[in-house]
Amino acid sequence: MNNKSVYITQTNCITPLGFDVNSNWDALQQGKSGIKLHKNVGNLEQFYASIISTTELNEVFDKTVFPFSVSDKKFTKLEKMLLLALLPLVEKHQISNRTAFVFSTTKGNISSLELESNPVKEAQLAFLAKKISSLFGFTTEPIVLSNACVSGVLAIAVAKRMIQVGVYDDAFILAGDEVSEFVLSGFNSFQAMSEMPCKPYDSDRNGVTLGEATAAVYLTSDNNKVESNAIKICGDGAINDANHISGPSRTGEGLYKSIESAIREANITVKEIDYISAHGTATLYNDEMEAIAFNRLHLQNVPVNSLKGFYGHTLGASGLLETVIAIESAKRNHLIMSKGFQHDGTSQSIAVIKENKPAEINYFLKTASGFGGCNTAVIFKKLN
Amino acid sequence: MKSQFTITNSCKIESNIIFFNEEKIFETEGDSFAEFAKSVYKKFGINYPKFFKMDNLSKLAFLASEVLLSEQIIAEAENNVALVFANRSSSLDTDVKFQQSIDDKENYYPSPAVFVYTLPNICVGEISIKHQLKSENAFFVFEENNEVFLTQYATSLLQNKKATKVLCGWVEYFDESYLAKLFIVE
Numbered sequence: 001m002n003n004k005s006v007y008i009t010q011t012n013c014i015t016p017l018g019f020d021v022n023s024n025w026d027a028l029q030q031g032k033s034g035i036k037l038h039k040n041v042g043n044l045e046q047f048y049a050s051i052i053s054t055t056e057l058n059e060v061f062d063k064t065v066f067p068f069s070v071s072d073k074k075f076t077k078l079e080k081m082l083l084l085a086l087l088p089l090v091e092k093h094q095i096s097n098r099t100a101f102v103f104s105t106t107k108g109n110i111s112s113l114e115l116e117s118n119p120v121k122e123a124q125l126a127f128l129a130k131k132i133s134s135l136f137g138f139t140t141e142p143i144v145l146s147n148a149c150v151s152g153v154l155a156i157a158v159a160k161r162m163i164q165v166g167v168y169d170d171a172f173i174l175a176g177d178e179v180s181e182f183v184l185s186g187f188n189s190f191q192a193m194s195e196m197p198c199k200p201y202d203s204d205r206n207g208v209t210l211g212e213a214t215a216a217v218y219l220t221s222d223n224n225k226v227e228s229n230a231i232k233i234c235g236d237g238a239i240n241d242a243n244h245i246s247g248p249s250r251t252g253e254g255l256y257k258s259i260e261s262a263i264r265e266a267n268i269t270v271k272e273i274d275y276i277s278a279h280g281t282a283t284l285y286n287d288e289m290e291a292i293a294f295n296r297l298h299l300q301n302v303p304v305n306s307l308k309g310f311y312g313h314t315l316g317a318s319g320l321l322e323t324v325i326a327i328e329s330a331k332r333n334h335l336i337m338s339k340g341f342q343h344d345g346t347s348q349s350i351a352v353i354k355e356n357k358p359a360e361i362n363y364f365l366k367t368a369s370g371f372g373g374c375n376t377a378v379i380f381k382k383l384n
Numbered sequence: 385m386k387s388q389f390t391i392t393n394s395c396k397i398e399s400n401i402i403f404f405n406e407e408k409i410f411e412t413e414g415d416s417f418a419e420f421a422k423s424v425y426k427k428f429g430i431n432y433p434k435f436f437k438m439d440n441l442s443k444l445a446f447l448a449s450e451v452l453l454s455e456q457i458i459a460e461a462e463n464n465v466a467l468v469f470a471n472r473s474s475s476l477d478t479d480v481k482f483q484q485s486i487d488d489k490e491n492y493y494p495s496p497a498v499f500v501y502t503l504p505n506i507c508v509g510e511i512s513i514k515h516q517l518k519s520e521n522a523f524f525v526f527e528e529n530n531e532v533f534l535t536q537y538a539t540s541l542l543q544n545k546k547a548t549k550v551l552c553g554w555v556e557y558f559d560e561s562y563l564a565k566l567f568i569v570e
Contacts (some may be wrong), residue, residue, distance in 0.1 A: 003544070042486055042489075042492065042494045043489065046442070055546070067424050106503060107479075107502075110479060110483075113480060113483040114477065114483070114487075116487075119478060120558075121479065122529075123476060123479065124472065124473065124474070124476065124525075125474050126472060126525050126526055126527040127527070129525075130527065133529055141526065141530065141533070142526075142528075143433055143524060143526075144524060144525035144526065145522065145523070145524055145525075146474050146503070146504050146505065146523055146524070146525050147505045147508075147521070147522055147523045148503045148505050148506075154522060158522065158537070161537065161540040161541070161544070162536065162537065162540065164540065164544075165536055165537075165539055165540035165543065167536050178426075181486060182479075182482065182483060182486070182502075185486045185492075185494040185499075186482065186494060186496075186502065188494070188498035189494040189495060189496045190496045190499065190500075191498055193400070218439045236522060237520070237546070238468075238520055238522060239508060239518055239519060239520060239521075240508065240512040240517065240518060240519060240520075240521045241518070242509075242512040242513050242515075242517055242518045243511070243513065244509075244513070245506050245509045245510060246385065246496070246500045253518060254518060257518055261546065265544070354415075371500060371505075371506065371509070372503060372505040372506045372509030372520060373502050373509040374505060374509065374511060
């Protein structure tokens with residue numbers, strides 16, 4: 001069957017390194033990280049995390065003109081981050097009754113549970129999605145994807161699949177998660193938190209650093225809207241390990257099969273892939289699993305990075321945020337170093353990027369893996 | 385949207401009753417969900433000790449899937465059955481319990497065994513493990529059961545040969561209020 005092509009034509013992100021793609025790119029060029037030492041949340045005396053300054057966020061939010069009144073409404077920190085991420089895309093593209101709104105998050109407004117007097121409804125993900133989508137005037141039912149740490153990448157696959165099956169013409173994808181006591185205490189109970197800023201793939205890595213961010217992309221199947229340098233979504237796969245609910249498969253089976261499925265659909269060979277934006281949480285098991293899966297697919301010599309050393313693990317936002325940065329790498333033909341990496345730390349070696357450098361990027365692969373044994377891989381191509 | 389695919393089997397669990405293709409196949413009266421789940425486990429002769437570690441959402445999804453998958457899965461074969469679930473409350477039933485474990489600074493006891501279930505897609509992982517389904521999966525959240533969307537997504541997986549069958553539907557659990565309504569599209 002001959003599927004229509006689906007493209008990403010616009011991106012945006014809100015992170016501690018900047019409130020648009022260009023400022024993020026500049027910060028990454030300078031090697032800046034959003035990860036800093038923070039103190040006294042729950043029973044954690046101190047911890048590293050990549051957190052957006054609330055003061056700065058409020059300043060920017062209050063200055064921003066939205067196509068709806070915001071002064072008469074109350075917004076959580078996450079909601080402000082989400083509204084700011086989506087705004088420039090909605091300003092540029094018309095919303096129709098065949099436009100999808102896909103929202104990726106793991107925990108949404110989970111912090112609202114901290115106040116027992118808050119109705120549980122405020123922590124419901126679909127309630128949050130409706131709040132955002134109705135403000136911007138979306139008429140279709142929001143599609144909320146909550147599939148652990150692969151949500152942000154899977155959202156791209158889902159939107160592309162739904163456009164190809166003919167249900168929608170275009171889609172806005174929005175992703176976001178914040179650092180909360182809920183998530184910090186949970187990761188800490190797993191003893192999965194790094195005592196230093198995380199070091200993906202490094203021999204000294206010892207766990208995750210959490211982060212918060214929002215990201216947004218616009219997808220269309222309308223060839224008239226596609227300019228040179230647009231990004232085509234060529235293939236995808238999201239296959240479960242069927243192995244363990246809180247640890248990755250030792251053979252990387254689900255990730256292997258996800259990439260294989262994406263490559264088959266893209267109808268390319270592994271040799272054509274110029275760059276991999278991987279998951280790299282900096283836990284011992286995750287990074288080892290990825291190295292094994294990449295080697296099984298003969299991708300071990302393809303330049304690979306994890307952006308977690310810059311942004312921490314932003315959960316449901318991570319896959320989309322990292323795709324936004326990977327798209328920027330492709331458009332500018334410039335690879336970003338995998339911050340925190342110094343010495344090979346996986347049993348099978350992979351080509352971790354040690355310094356920022358120019359490189360021709362046409363096809364690139366984005367992967368993610370998460371709790372529940374889930375994995376996702378998407379192959380993108382830059383149009384010339 | 386035209387579709388060459390059909391729904392072949394369905395299972396609904398609500399108010400302590402199980403329906404298979406709209407026929408009532410099991411019922412208990414007055415039990416809590418935990419007691420009901422245990423009776424179903426015994427009645428169907430399931431032998432899977434991990435079941436007792438699961439949270440309520442996973443137990444519900446697991447039991448409904450057992451009803452539908454027991455005849456579908458061929459041991460040793462590659463069963464490319466995708467799992468596509470949705471609900472309203474995500475994992476909030478367990479989220480609230482986890483939040484209670486960190487509400488009191490003097491009595492702070494966050495547990496990894498609870499935290500892992502604060503993601504709705506864990507139930508998908510549980511079913512994948514039980515039936516060794518190395519297959520496509522996704523977990524969606526909607527305000528109301530959106531069978532139209534789930535069927536469309538299932539169709540896209542089947543059309544693109546990402547799966548040969550799709551087990552999909554609604555698995556909602558919050559505070560003893562629950563509904564599982566799953567069906568197989570092929």
